[in-house]
Amino acid sequence: MPDPLIDAAGTRHPPAGPDARIVSLVPSITELLLEMDLGAQVVGRTQYCIHPADQVSAIPSVGGTKKIRLDRLAALSPTHVIVNVDENPKAMAEEIAAMGPAVVVTHPLAPRDNLALYRLIGGLFGRQAAAARLESAFEDAYARLERAAGRLPARKVIYWIWRDPWMTVSRDTYVAALLDLVNWQTLCHDPDVRYPEVELAPDLLRTADLLLFATEPFAFTQADVDAFAQAHDCGGARLALIDGSYTQWYGSRAIAGLDYLADLARSLA
Numbered sequence: 001m002p003d004p005l006i007d008a009a010g011t012r013h014p015p016a017g018p019d020a021r022i023v024s025l026v027p028s029i030t031e032l033l034l035e036m037d038l039g040a041q042v043v044g045r046t047q048y049c050i051h052p053a054d055q056v057s058a059i060p061s062v063g064g065t066k067k068i069r070l071d072r073l074a075a076l077s078p079t080h081v082i083v084n085v086d087e088n089p090k091a092m093a094e095e096i097a098a099m100g101p102a103v104v105v106t107h108p109l110a111p112r113d114n115l116a117l118y119r120l121i122g123g124l125f126g127r128q129a130a131a132a133r134l135e136s137a138f139e140d141a142y143a144r145l146e147r148a149a150g151r152l153p154a155r156k157v158i159y160w161i162w163r164d165p166w167m168t169v170s171r172d173t174y175v176a177a178l179l180d181l182v183n184w185q186t187l188c189h190d191p192d193v194r195y196p197e198v199e200l201a202p203d204l205l206r207t208a209d210l211l212l213f214a215t216e217p218f219a220f221t222q223a224d225v226d227a228f229a230q231a232h233d234c235g236g237a238r239l240a241l242i243d244g245s246y247t248q249w250y251g252s253r254a255i256a257g258l259d260y261l262a263d264l265a266r267s268l269a
Contacts, residue, residue, distance in 0.1 A: 002116070004116070004119035004120055004122075004123040005120065005123050005124060006120075007104050007105045007106065007120060008085060008105045008106050008107035009105035011104075011105065013080075013102055013104060013124055015123065015124060015125075015126065016079065016080060016124055016125050016126070018041075018126070019079075020041050020079050020080055020125060021041060021043045021076065021077055021078045021079045021080070022038065022041050022042050022043065022044075022078065022079070022080045022081075022082065022125070023042075023043060023044035023045070023062065023073060023076060023078040023080070023081045023082070023101075024042060024044070024045050024046075024049065024081075024082045025045075025046050025062075025065055025068065025081065025082060025083050025084070025087070025088050026046075026049075026065070026082055026083065026084040026087055026088070026106065026250075027045075027046065027048045027049045027050065027051070027065070027087075027249065028248075028249035028250045028251045028253055028254075029082050029084070029106060029117075029121070029250065029251055030042065030045045030046075030049035030051075030056065030059075031049070031051045031052065031249070031251055031252055031253055032117070032118075032121060032250070032251030032252045032253075033082075033121065033125075034052060034055050034056070035130070035134070035251070035252040036121060036122065036125070036127040036130040036131070036134075037127065037130065038125055038127060039055055039059075041125065042059055043059070043060070043076045043077075043078060044059065044060050044061070044062050044072075044073060044076045044078060045059045045060070045061055045062070046061060046062065046063060046064055046065050046068070047061045047063065047064055048064060048065055049061075051245070051253070060072070060076065062076070065084075065087045065088055066087075066088070066089060066092075067092070068092065070095060070096070070099070073096065073099075074099055078101045079101055079102065080101055080102045080103075080104055080124075081093075081096050081101045081102070081103050081104070082103075082104045082106065083096075083103060083104070083105055083106070084105075084106045084107060085105065085106070085107035086107070086173075086174075086194070093105070104120070104124065106120070106250070108174055108250045109172065109173070109174055109177065110174060110177035110178075111142065111174070111177060111178050111181065111254060111257075111258065112142070113174075113250075114134075114138055114250055114251065114254045114255075115135050115138060117250055117251060118131040118134045118135055118138075118251075119131050119135075122134075134252060134255065137255050138254065138255050138258075141255050141256075141258035141259055142258055144258070144259065144262060145181055145182070145258045145259070145261065145262045146181070148182070148262040148265065148266060149181055149182050149183055149262075149265070152182050152183050152265050152266070152269055153183065153269060154183040154184075154185065155183060155184045155185070155209040155210050155268075156184075156185055156187055156207060156208050156209045156210070157179060157184040157185065157186050157187065157208060157209065157210045157211075157212060158186070158187050158188060158198075158204075158205075158208045158210070158211050158212065159175055159176075159179065159186055159212045159214060159242070159247075160211065160212065160213050160214060160218075160220065161195065161214050161216075161217055161218060161244075162195075162217065162218045163218055163220075163224075165197040165198075166197065166198045166199075166200055167195055167196065167197050167198065168186070168187075168188045168195070168196060168198050169186055169194070169195060170186070170188070170189045170190050170191070170193060170194050170195070170196060171185075171186055171189040172189075172191075172194060173194050173195070174248065174250070175247055175248055176189075178247055178257070178261065179247070179261070181258075181261070182261055182262065182265035183265075184210065184265070187204070187207065187208060188204070200232060202232075202233050205232055205233065205234045205235060205237060206233065206234065206235030206236075206237070207235075208234070208235075208237045209236075209237055209238070210237060210238050210239075210240065210268060211228070211234060211237050211238070211239045211240070212240055212241075212242045213225050213228070213239070213240070213241050213242065214242050214243075214244035214247065214248065215241065215242070215243050215244045215245070216244035216245065216248065217244070220241060221241070222241055225239050225240070225241055238268060240264075240268060242264065243260065245257075246260040246261065247260075247261065
């Protein structure tokens, strides 16, 4: 088994002691830290770290995922700052590293990468038992999804994450890998851009079997879905709202995300 303490940047981090002070700049990993009973050591977060609401409200915010207040972060005296390749700019991570804390880089690209994430966080902060519990729960949910997928038809899907400009996901993203588990193949792949802009061409829309509107990062609503259906010729495609927190978040929420996706795929079959 690979060394669980090597992060996505290839850095091996020594186990942290009980006095570790953690700032998480990744909403899903903030939730994971709290799920692992590390709340007493989480001293900072982003404004987008919203789950679980009853715990994150007491943790100071240092700004957004793309731009933070470095002075606020420094005032928290963190020993560890957790970042993500997709969510946090590399230049920002380098600035933080220059300030002294260990920068732990994460980058899950497929659902099963959550297992390594659990082991990394658990091993780094002394929560190996919690990591093992999450691994077991993940494997159970993954097996349920595989059983459900065996009865689901293949579908061509466009997964909208933004509008003005319209943006979707390429196939080398976590979202696309997750959707593939229920036989949903994402369209509009660009080998050079992980989140490409897309022109709303009629031929493209008519090619899709499903048009999915994620609730984040753009907060699509059912009203947006209905308006899109009115404004565009979507052929025989079905349009649906999809909860982005269950299809885009890593960590502990990814377990519930597997069951959520199975249920949604069955409802749209």
